[in-house]
Amino acid sequence: MSQRTARKIDNHGDAVELARRRVPKIVFHRLEGGTFAGQTQRETVDAFEHVRLVPRVGTHFERRDLGTTVLGHRISMPVLTAPAGGIRLSHPDGELGVTRAVGAAGTIQIVPAMTSFPIEAIADAAAGPIFFQLSYPGSLEAVEPVLERLKAAKVAAIVLTIDMPAGYRRERLYRERDALHGGNKAAGWGGPTLRNFHRIAPDVLRHPRWLYRYARDYRDAVRTPMLCRPDGSPMYVWEAPGALFSRPVVWADIPWLHDHWQGSIVVKGILSVEDARRAVDAGASAIVVSNHGGNMFDGAPPSVTVLPDIVDAVGGQVEVLLDSGVRRGTDVLRAVALGARAVLIGRSYAFAHAAAGEAGVRRVLEVYRTDIDRALALLGCGSIAELDRSYVQQRRTEMLSTTGG
Ligand SMILES: Cc1cc2nc3c(=O)[nH]c(=O)nc-3n(C[C@H](O)[C@H](O)[C@H](O)COP(=O)(O)O)c2cc1C
Numbered sequence: 001m002s003q004r005t006a007r008k009i010d011n012h013g014d015a016v017e018l019a020r021r022r023v024p025k026i027v028f029h030r031l032e033g034g035t036f037a038g039q040t041q042r043e044t045v046d047a048f049e050h051v052r053l054v055p056r057v058g059t060h061f062e063r064r065d066l067g068t069t070v071l072g073h074r075i076s077m078p079v080l081t082a083p084a085g086g087i088r089l090s091h092p093d094g095e096l097g098v099t100r101a102v103g104a105a106g107t108i109q110i111v112p113a114m115t116s117f118p119i120e121a122i123a124d125a126a127a128g129p130i131f132f133q134l135s136y137p138g139s140l141e142a143v144e145p146v147l148e149r150l151k152a153a154k155v156a157a158i159v160l161t162i163d164m165p166a167g168y169r170r171e172r173l174y175r176e177r178d179a180l181h182g183g184n185k186a187a188g189w190g191g192p193t194l195r196n197f198h199r200i201a202p203d204v205l206r207h208p209r210w211l212y213r214y215a216r217d218y219r220d221a222v223r224t225p226m227l228c229r230p231d232g233s234p235m236y237v238w239e240a241p242g243a244l245f246s247r248p249v250v251w252a253d254i255p256w257l258h259d260h261w262q263g264s265i266v267v268k269g270i271l272s273v274e275d276a277r278r279a280v281d282a283g284a285s286a287i288v289v290s291n292h293g294g295n296m297f298d299g300a301p302p303s304v305t306v307l308p309d310i311v312d313a314v315g316g317q318v319e320v321l322l323d324s325g326v327r328r329g330t331d332v333l334r335a336v337a338l339g340a341r342a343v344l345i346g347r348s349y350a351f352a353h354a355a356a357g358e359a360g361v362r363r364v365l366e367v368y369r370t371d372i373d374r375a376l377a378l379l380g381c382g383s384i385a386e387l388d389r390s391y392v393q394q395r396r397t398e399m400l401s402t403t404g405g
Contacts, residue, residue, distance in 0.1 A: 018355035041294025047302030056380030076106030085114030097358030103127025163269025311339030329371025
């Protein structure tokens with residue numbers, strides 16, 4: 001069943017529509033996200049269309065090389081999966097299904113702090129290196145036992161999401177007043193309540209397959225084994241945002257983390273040259289230029305528009321990755337041509353997972369690979385490594401000024 005559904009996914013839009021049919025609105029809207037007016041979310045996707053790549057014609061490469069490295073780890077294409085907490089609420093395969101799909105694709109999964117599977121199970125299923133997005137369950141020191149578990153699981157890097165200083169507003173979700181997990185306006189995610197169940201019941205009951213799986217998987221799906229309370233028991237997904245927002249990641253934490261982790265640190269959520277430099281000074285090995293897919297501050301710039309300046313400022317010192325708004329293979333090439341080493345995809349795989357679990361994520365990664373390969377061929381470029389700004393069309397205003405027009 002999942003395989004058949006997965007085969008129907010040929011692009012992002014297909015995954016969105018299949019997910020829309022398969023999960024109730026309360027789940028779908030969590031994946032769709034967007035905060036406040038949704039401006040950043042919209043513009044972040046649209047911005048890619050303004051980056052034009054100019055093909056070199058008259059070239060033919062029998063084979064294109066899609067491979068690259070991230071922090072020294074060879075990957076088969078410049079696409080990683082972004083941390084996306086809570087996806088097991090849409091399909092029981094959850095983060096572990098993503099691990100298997102990513103392993104088959106030969107790339108890297110960034111496991112979210114809010115994973116519903118423990119890192120040990122993910123490490124067992126992983127075919128290659130894994131990164132872990134670290135959040136603090138209430139205090140920085142509370143993360144020490146987590147770091148020990150990550151080391152034992154041979155996690156290759158920790159990712160610090162630094163753009164979550166406060167809770168966001170998800171107006172669409174509030175309107176529905178999520179009755180299954182509703183109530184927590186600050187985080188957009190709250191504890192279970194039957195108070196408003198009658199409002200969503202008709203829609204939930206229209207998705208009996210989802211409801212059956214959810215009910216069967218509920219006990220594990222709503223737990224976060226990498227975010228524990230002081231007594232060591234895992235939090236519920238609706239407790240986690242409150243804990244995380246009570247102690248967000250700040251620059252001053254990084255020296256402590258260097259001492260206690262002693263491995264690679266990636267800082268995710270950079271949108272300015274100043275912060276990129278700060279990450280370099282703090283000893284980050286890589287940064288992710290990201291506006292959180294438009295899920296945090298509405299009004300922030302599209303990540304692809306700030307990428308070139310950040311690459312120019314710090315590209316020689318750290319690896320620069322990008323996420324937010326990547327929807328197809330050509331977007332990957334656009335980001336790489338502008339200087340990103342690789343991209344992270346979020347909704348692209350989260351919707352496919354909601355539609356068809358692990359099979360959906362496998363399919364989406366295959367589609368990315370095929371698209372990137374075909375686009376490279378059409379671009380007249382033999383490898384990801386050769387792609388640079390000479391393939392990017394200059395903006396017309398710049399062209400006019402250089403020609404004196
Ligand atoms: C459903 C969902 C859950 C997410 N959860 C997290 C999270 O737990 N931690 C985090 O750092 N980012 C999280 N993000 C943000 C992603 O890591 C990534 O920055 C974003 O999805 C990229 O934009 P895109 O969805 O347009 O690809 C989440 C995104 C989505 C869509």
